[in-house]
Amino acid sequence: MKKLINIRMDEGLLAELDQYGSTLERTRTYLIEKAVVSYFDTLEEIVADMRIDDVKSGRTSVMSLEEVAQKLELIDV
Numbered sequence: 476m477k478k479l480i481n482i483r484m485d486e487g488l489l490a491e492l493d494q495y496g497s498t499l500e501r502t503r504t505y506l507i508e509k510a511v512v513s514y515f516d517t518l519e520e521i522v523a524d525m526r527i528d529d530v531k532s533g534r535t536s537v538m539s540l541e542e543v544a545q546k547l548e549l550i551d552v
Contacts, residue, residue, distance in 0.1 A: 482507075 484492075489503075496506055529535035544550045 492503055492506055495501075496503055499506075526535065530537055538546070541550070
């Protein structure tokens with residue numbers, strides 16, 4: 476299900492979006508949706524880097540699979 480949202484966009488960016496839309500015969504909505512989906516890959520990398528930094532700095536600890544299983548009482552010690 477799609478949901479309606481409102482965004483503000485710089486006029487120059489909007490004009491560029493419209494040019495691409497015209498050339499590709501696509502709507503603004505289509506192009507913006509594709510751009511956001513594409514940007515998710517970048518966001519996933521940023522979050523992964525943050526998590527790695529948290530582990531390296533000691534803010535987050537890492538557990539082995541065996542430790543997780545023991546903590547969940549899936550195996551006996």
